[in-house]
Amino acid sequence: MRILRVAMAQMNPTVGDIAGNSRAIKRWIKEARKAKADVVAFPELAVTGYPPEDLLLKPRFVADNLRALDDIAKACIGVLAVVGHVGQGPAANGTFRQSVVAAGQHELTNAAALIGERGVLCRYSKWLLPNYGVFDESRYFHPGRTLPIITLRGATVGLTVCEDIWFPDGPTRLQAAAGADVIININASPFQIGKSRIREQMLATRARENGVIVTYTNTVGGQDELVFDGNSLVLDQTGAVVARAKSFQEDFLVADLNVDAVARHRMVQRRTKALSAKQAGAVERMTVRLPAAPKRTFVVSALEPLWDELDEVYAALVLGVRDYVRKNGFKKAVIGLSGGIDSAITAAIAVDALGADNVLGLFMPSPYTSQESGEDVAELARRLGIACDTIAITAMFDVYRHALSTAFAGRPVDVTEENLQARIRGNLLMAYSNKFGHLVLTTGNKSEMSVGYATLYGDMAGGFAVIKDVPKTMVYELSHLRNAAGKSPVIPKRVLDRAPTAELRPNQKDEDSLPPYPVLDPILKAYVEEDRSLEEIVAMGFDRAVAARVIGLVDRSEYKRRQAPIGIKITHRAFGKDRRMPITSGYRIS
The missing domain is CATH 3.40.50.620 (HUPs)
Structure with a gap:
C-alpha cells in the first residue's frame, strides 16, 4: 500500500517578523521529523506573515524573506517542507505591479516552495490573485503559470495556494488531470461568520469532483483587523473530511494518505478530463527521493469538531x-x-x-x-x-x-x-x-x-x-x-x-435617536453588507421612511468611520478595507 505521511503546521506568524516566523517554522519541521512525516506543509506566506501589504515594496524585505527560506532548508533533514513565501522571478516590463514594486526590480509572486536540506526543489506560484474585500494581491504579485507535479514516495503531488483551489476550473483540476493523487494547498484564509462551513463544503466538492486527496493548511491568529481561524483539513478522494485541526489556536496535524485508494476510486469514476496542449505545456514534472521510509504505525488523525457560529x-x-x-x-x-x-x-x-x-x-x-x-x-x-x-x-x-x-x-x-x-x-x-x-x-x-x-x-x-x-x-x-x-x-x-x-x-x-436595534440591524446588514437598494430593503418589509433615514445616516457618517480605530472583522463586509466608500460623494439612493 502506498502511504504518504503529511504533517500540517497550523502556525500563528507575525507579519514582518521574518526571523521569528522562521524559528517557528524550523521548530515545526523538527516536530514533523519526530512524527516521521514525509512532508510538512506551512501556511501561505508563512515566512513573511499575511498580508505583508506594502512591506512588499521594500526590496530588502523580499531579499530577507528569500534568505530565510534558504536557512529553513537546512533544517529539512530527512523531511520535505512546503513553505509559503514571497517569490521573485524575472522582471516583466510595462505592468502596473512592476511599477508599484520599483523600477528594475524583479516581479514578485505569492509562492509555495518545496524544500529539502539542499534547498528549494521546486516552486509553485499562486495563479489566482484575489483583489476584492480585504485582499489586494494584484497590487503586489504576478500570477503563476506553471504546474509543478512531484512524485514522492510513489505518490504524485500538486501544490496550490489558497484561492487556486476555490474555482472548479482552476489549477486543482489541471493538476488532477496531470495525474496528481494529492493536492497540498496552503492558505491564509481570514475568518468571517459561516466561512468555515462554506470552505469545507467547497473543499469537499473540489476533492470529490477531481478524485484527489486535499490537504488544506490554514494559518491561525490575529493580524490587525483580520483573524485567521485555522481549521486545517484533510479530505479524501470522495470529499469526506478525515482530519481536522483545532479552531483559533496553533495545531499540528498528521495524516497518512492512502494513495492506492485514489487510484481505485479513479478507475471506478473515470471523470478525469484531458489537458489541452497549452495546459500540458505548463506541467513541470520532477521526482524527489527521500531516504527509505522509516518503520511507523498508521496514524489515526485528529478530527476536531466544528464550532457553532x-x-x-x-x-x-x-x-x-x-x-x-x-x-x-x-x-x-x-x-x-x-x-x-x-x-x-x-x-x-x-x-x-x-x-x-x-x-x-x-x-x-x-x-x-x-x-x-x-x-x-x-x-x-x-x-x-x-x-x-x-x-x-x-x-x-x-x-x-x-x-x-x-x-x-x-x-x-x-x-x-x-x-x-x-x-x-x-x-x-x-x-x-x-x-x-x-x-x-x-x-x-x-x-x-x-x-x-x-x-x-x-x-x-x-x-x-x-x-x-x-x-x-x-x-x-x-x-x-x-x-x-x-x-x-x-x-x-x-x-x-x-x-x-x-x-x-x-x-x-x-431609541430616541435610532430605530429599535431589531429593526435597525437587518436594514444595516442589507445595505452595508449586501449592497441592497432602498427599493429592495422596502420589499423586505421595512418602512420606507425608516429605511431611507437609516441609509442616509450611513452615507453621511463615512467621515467618522475613516477616522475610527481599526477593529476585528467578523462579518462578510466590515468597515475598512472591505468597504471603501468616498467621504465626499454626491451619490444618494434615498
Whole structure:
C-alpha cells in the first residue's frame, strides 16, 4: 500500500517578523521529523506573515524573506517542507505591479516552495490573485503559470495556494488531470461568520469532483483587523473530511494518505478530463527521493469538531484582541466602563484574551449617569476580577461649559454638550494610555458605527475597536453566551435588561435617536453588507421612511468611520478595507 505521511503546521506568524516566523517554522519541521512525516506543509506566506501589504515594496524585505527560506532548508533533514513565501522571478516590463514594486526590480509572486536540506526543489506560484474585500494581491504579485507535479514516495503531488483551489476550473483540476493523487494547498484564509462551513463544503466538492486527496493548511491568529481561524483539513478522494485541526489556536496535524485508494476510486469514476496542449505545456514534472521510509504505525488523525457560529465569533474576538496586544508590544488594556452592554462585553473579551490582571476599567460618571450604572460597573468589575478606577467628570464638564458660555450665549443645549462629555472621557482614557502604556480598547459596535451614533475624539478615541464589526443585537447574543460559559454569569442581569442609553442627557435612550436595534440591524446588514437598494430593503418589509433615514445616516457618517480605530472583522463586509466608500460623494439612493 502506498502511504504518504503529511504533517500540517497550523502556525500563528507575525507579519514582518521574518526571523521569528522562521524559528517557528524550523521548530515545526523538527516536530514533523519526530512524527516521521514525509512532508510538512506551512501556511501561505508563512515566512513573511499575511498580508505583508506594502512591506512588499521594500526590496530588502523580499531579499530577507528569500534568505530565510534558504536557512529553513537546512533544517529539512530527512523531511520535505512546503513553505509559503514571497517569490521573485524575472522582471516583466510595462505592468502596473512592476511599477508599484520599483523600477528594475524583479516581479514578485505569492509562492509555495518545496524544500529539502539542499534547498528549494521546486516552486509553485499562486495563479489566482484575489483583489476584492480585504485582499489586494494584484497590487503586489504576478500570477503563476506553471504546474509543478512531484512524485514522492510513489505518490504524485500538486501544490496550490489558497484561492487556486476555490474555482472548479482552476489549477486543482489541471493538476488532477496531470495525474496528481494529492493536492497540498496552503492558505491564509481570514475568518468571517459561516466561512468555515462554506470552505469545507467547497473543499469537499473540489476533492470529490477531481478524485484527489486535499490537504488544506490554514494559518491561525490575529493580524490587525483580520483573524485567521485555522481549521486545517484533510479530505479524501470522495470529499469526506478525515482530519481536522483545532479552531483559533496553533495545531499540528498528521495524516497518512492512502494513495492506492485514489487510484481505485479513479478507475471506478473515470471523470478525469484531458489537458489541452497549452495546459500540458505548463506541467513541470520532477521526482524527489527521500531516504527509505522509516518503520511507523498508521496514524489515526485528529478530527476536531466544528464550532457553532456564535462560539466562533467570540473566539475570533478574543484571539484578535490577544494577538493585537501581544504583537504590538502592549501588555495591558484600559476600557471605559459605562454600565452598558457594549463596554461590559468588551471587558469580558479583554479579560479572556489578556487575563484579569492586565485589564483596567475606568468609570467616568457625568451629571446624567445613573446610580444603577455605577452599581453595575462595580459589580461587573468584581465578577471579572479587574481593577476599576473612578474619575467623575462633572467638574471638568462645568469648566468646559463655563469657558464656552459667552460664545454659546442664547443657544439651546444640544448634542454639543453631549459630545463634550464623551470627549472628556476620551481624553482621560488616552491620558491613562500615555501615562501607563495601556492600550485603549474602544467599545462601539457596528450598529453605532454604521449610523454615526458615536463621537469623534470621544467614545471613538482609542487604539483598537473590539466589537466594531459586531451588530448590537449580536452584542446581546455574545453576552448571553459568555454568561452561560462560566461557572457564574459575569455580566450583571440588569446590564442585559436595561434599555440601551448613552446617558448624556436626562432620561436618554438610544431609541430616541435610532430605530429599535431589531429593526435597525437587518436594514444595516442589507445595505452595508449586501449592497441592497432602498427599493429592495422596502420589499423586505421595512418602512420606507425608516429605511431611507437609516441609509442616509450611513452615507453621511463615512467621515467618522475613516477616522475610527481599526477593529476585528467578523462579518462578510466590515468597515475598512472591505468597504471603501468616498467621504465626499454626491451619490444618494434615498
